[in-house]
Amino acid sequence: MSEGISQPDAPVALEATESGDLFSKFDPLIKQRSDLLASGVEDPFNLVMEKVLSPTRAVCNGRDTILLGTYNYMGMTFDPDVIQAGKDALDNYGSGTTGSRVLNGTYQGHKECEEALKEFYAMDHAMVFSTGYQANLGIISTIAGKGDYIVLDIDSHASIWDGCSLGNAEIVPFRHNDIEALEKRLKRIPEGAGKLVVLEGVYSMLGDIAPLKEMIAVSKAHGAMVLVDEAHSMGFIGPNGRGVAEDQGCLDDVDFVIGTFSKSVGTVGGFCVSNHPKFEIMRLVCRPYVFTASLPPSVVATAATSIRKLMHGGNKRAHLWENSKTLHGGLTKLGFTLGTTEPQSAIVAVIMPDLQRGAAMWEALLKEGLYVNLARPPATPANMTLLRCSLCAEHSAEEVETILGMFERAGKAVGII
Amino acid sequence: MRAMERAEVDQRIRALIEPFNKKGVEIFEATTFAGDLEFDSLTVMDFVAAIEDEFDIIISMNQQAEIETWGQLIDAVCKLADD
Numbered sequence: 446m447s448e449g450i451s452q453p454d455a456p457v458a459l460e461a462t463e464s465g466d467l468f469s470k471f472d473p474l475i476k477q478r479s480d481l482l483a484s485g486v487e488d489p490f491n492l493v494m495e496k497v498l499s500p501t502r503a504v505c506n507g508r509d510t511i512l513l514g515t516y517n518y519m520g521m522t523f524d525p526d527v528i529q530a531g532k533d534a535l536d537n538y539g540s541g542t543t544g545s546r547v548l549n550g551t552y553q554g555h556k557e558c559e560e561a562l563k564e565f566y567a568m569d570h571a572m573v574f575s576t577g578y579q580a581n582l583g584i585i586s587t588i589a590g591k592g593d594y595i596v597l598d599i600d601s602h603a604s605i606w607d608g609c610s611l612g613n614a615e616i617v618p619f620r621h622n623d624i625e626a627l628e629k630r631l632k633r634i635p636e637g638a639g640k641l642v643v644l645e646g647v648y649s650m651l652g653d654i655a656p657l658k659e660m661i662a663v664s665k666a667h668g669a670m671v672l673v674d675e676a677h678s679m680g681f682i683g684p685n686g687r688g689v690a691e692d693q694g695c696l697d698d699v700d701f702v703i704g705t706f707s708k709s710v711g712t713v714g715g716f717c718v719s720n721h722p723k724f725e726i727m728r729l730v731c732r733p734y735v736f737t738a739s740l741p742p743s744v745v746a747t748a749a750t751s752i753r754k755l756m757h758g759g760n761k762r763a764h765l766w767e768n769s770k771t772l773h774g775g776l777t778k779l780g781f782t783l784g785t786t787e788p789q790s791a792i793v794a795v796i797m798p799d800l801q802r803g804a805a806m807w808e809a810l811l812k813e814g815l816y817v818n819l820a821r822p823p824a825t826p827a828n829m830t831l832l833r834c835s836l837c838a839e840h841s842a843e844e845v846e847t848i849l850g851m852f853e854r855a856g857k858a859v860g861i862i
Numbered sequence: 863m864r865a866m867e868r869a870e871v872d873q874r875i876r877a878l879i880e881p882f883n884k885k886g887v888e889i890f891e892a893t894t895f896a897g898d899l900e901f902d903s904l905t906v907m908d909f910v911a912a913i914e915d916e917f918d919i920i921i922s923m924n925q926q927a928e929i930e931t932w933g934q935l936i937d938a939v940c941k942l943a944d945d
Contacts, residue, residue, distance in 0.1 A: 455903060594922070599907055615922035618907060626911065633920045827904070 453823040454603040455618075456610055486804045487811060489819040499523055500711075500839045505816055513834045513848060514818035518791045519680045519761055520839030521711030521751045530750040531743040538742035546573075547728060550739030558749040562718055565752050566687055566702060570724035573716050573745065575737050577676055577705030578604040580715030583733035584672065584701060585643065586612035593639035596630050596664075598622065598655070600648050600826055602674065611733075614641070621648070621826065624659050631667035640669035646689030647677035650826055650833070651784030652792030654678075658693040665698055672701040680709025680755045681762055681791055681838075706748045709755060714740050714748055761838040765791055768836045768845050775849040780862040784831065794820075795832040795852075802859055803830035809855035815848060866943050871917075872936050878912045891933035917943045 462469040482488055487506070496504040500520035501512050521527055534554055544550035555573055562571035574580040585608030589595045593614040597605060600621040609616045617634075619626040627642070634640055642664040644655050657673065664671050675688030683691030686709070690696040700721060706714035717727070728734060740748075766788075773788035776795060784794030797803030800821050807819040810832070818835070822828035836845075856862040876889065882905055883889070887898055895901045901909065910921055913935075919942040921929075929935050 453903065457903075594920075599904075609923075615920075615924050617920055617922050620907065620911065629915065630920060633914070633918065 454601065455599075455606045456603075481800075481804060484801070484804075487808045489804060489807055492811075492816070497522075501837050501844065503816070505811070508811070508814055510811070510814050510816050511840075511844060511848060511851075512816050513836070513840075514816050515837070516677070516708040516835050517711060517837050517839075518677075518765060518835065519709040519711070519755060519758060520837045521709065521754070524711070524751065524754065526754065527711065527747045527750045531747040534742040534746035540743070541741045542739045544738060545735055546739045547735050552739075552742050552745070554742045554745040554749065555739060558714075558745040558752070559716075561749040561752040562716055565685075565756055566696075566718045568702070568718040569720045569722075571716060571718045572724070572727055572731075572734065573714060573740065573748075574734055575715070575740055576713060577703070577707060577715035578607075579733040579737065580703050580705070580717050581605050581674060582608045582611055583731040584703060584717050584727070585609060585641070586733070587727065587731045588670075588701075589614035589639065589641045593641065594634045595641045595643060596627060596634075596669070597643040598645065598648075600650065601643060601645065602649070602676070605643055605645075605674065622653070622655055624656060624663060627660055628663045628667070631664065631669060634667075640664075640667065642669045642671045644671065644673050645677075646673055646675040646682065647790040647792065649677050649792060650820060650824075650831065651794045652677075652788075652790045652833075653785050654682075654689050654789045656693075657690050657699075658695045661690070661695050661698045670700040671698065672703060673699045674703045676703070676705045676708055677790060677792065679704045680758060681765055686755055686758060686762060706744075706751075710748050710751045712744050712747045712751065714744060758838075765836060765838040767842070768838070768840050769793065771842070771845045772834060772836060772848065775845070776852060779849065779853050779856065781852070781856065791836045793834045793836070795834065797830040797832060798861065800830045802861060803832065806855055806859045806861055807832060809858050810851060813851040813855055815851045815855075866940060868936060868940055871940050871943065874916060875913060875936065875939065878916060879909065882909045889932050891931065893932045894930050895932075895935075896930070913939060919943055 459470040492505055494503045494505050500517045500522050503510050503512055538552055542550040558573050559571040581604035589612050591613040594617055595609055595614045596617045598621055599618045617630050619630055644660055647654050661671050673690050678688040680686045682689050687696060690699050701717055701719045704716050706712045769788045769791050773793050776783060782796040797806060810817055818833040820831040820833050825831055917939060929938055
């Protein structure tokens with residue numbers, strides 16, 4: 446699922462209205478938004494970062510702010526080697542490729558970026574997309590065709606749902622992280638039909654991880670191929686930062702790993718890595734790969750440099766775990782209700798009693814000088830309002846204590862604790 | 863599977879829908895899930911899962927998209943259970 450957005454991840458068809466204005470269908474959302482802003486709250490979805498000082502600090506709406514909602518898990522955005530690689534690529538290759546990967550848009554940098562990914566995951570094939578969204582959109586819609594079945598977790602990210610919508614396969618969702626529900630559905634799929642199971646390592650709404658080992662075993666037992674989106678775990682979870690599947694010892698059974706450069710890697714772009722012997726044909730048949738311009742040379746250069754540095758990020762990973770544990774433990778002690786009872790990732794989700802108080806708390810934190818993500822219905826599971834915190838390896842231990850103080854003051858002012 | 867009577871399917875699904883029909887809306891052939899019963903996506907998933915378990919079938923989201931009313935649901939389940 447996705448944060449902050451005013452619509453659910455699974456697409457919903459809005460009914461046409463008779464007014465003739467095609468925008469009439471958005472009237473209920475326009476009203477809900479203006480009602481919220483009329484209550485005087487700062488617009489949670491219109492924040493501007495005027496200056497970015499570091500991976501963890503920015504000037505937001507005129508205030509010096511600690512960033513605790515950016516997914517910049519490994520703090521690579523200001524790494525001097527990464528920035529230098531980007532500058533060099535700008536000088537040597539120009540500002541953009543102006544072309545598709547399959548025409549004039551594959552530069553040396555794109556190949557080097559794919560080499561870095563193959564090494565990072567120790568896999569045979571890597572394919573770089575222009576965004577993580579397009580990676581899911583492209584791979585899922587292309588490999589599962591008419592008559593095939595896609596079995597997916599109901600809390601899947603919008604890019605997974607949209608990949609399902611773009612393709613022609615039969616779509617079968619199951620209850621979040623429910624191994625038995627997954628198995629029942631796999632059992633009932635007609636014999637001979639192709640099956641793709643789509644899972645995520647970390648689910649970004651509550652920051653909980655999936656029981657991948659069990660789910661992949663069940664999927665394999667029923668002859669399904671498995672795709673795992675490791676967007677929120679790459680660089681951080683697992684001995685080599687390869688994600689939850691690596692951590693649970695089942696990466697070898699994953700057919701396709703999807704990931705993004707816009708979180709731990711610290712730039713933009715998406716990818717799929719795989720050991721499938723025929724994987725390279727994807728470059729010719731995957732429309733969201735073919736019919737769009739490739740990433741600018743500076744972006745793939747920063748990505749490749751960052752990925753190679755993440756291979757040796759063991760100390761940073763350890764510090765990020767410390768941060769996650771300190772924040773999770775501190776917030777629990779203060780009396781907040783969290784999305785998971787134990788810290789499972791670098792995301793700590795604080796559950797708010799309702800949207801009104803959630804928005805008030807979000808604003809109180811912003812005035813304290815802390816940015817977190819506000820996530821609200823219908824984008825959230827069970828229609829919860831969440832304040833989602835994503836930690837960074839560059840947050841110092843002192844900063845995490847400062848953050849806890851901000852939560853305490855804001856929580857008391859709003860009457861949540 | 864033996865051919866199931868439509869009335870029997872209707873009756874079994876009526877028992878399944880009870881916990882989801884919180885307002886006790888009276889159900890006719892033309893009753894709609896989104897409009898009359900105000901089912902949201904999570905309720906739909908749980909209700910569909912209950913039907914799937916009861917009849918040992920799969921109702922994919924593609925098939926669900928064609929089902930708006932109670933009557934259409936009963937027809938679809940009769941067909942799926944017969945296959």
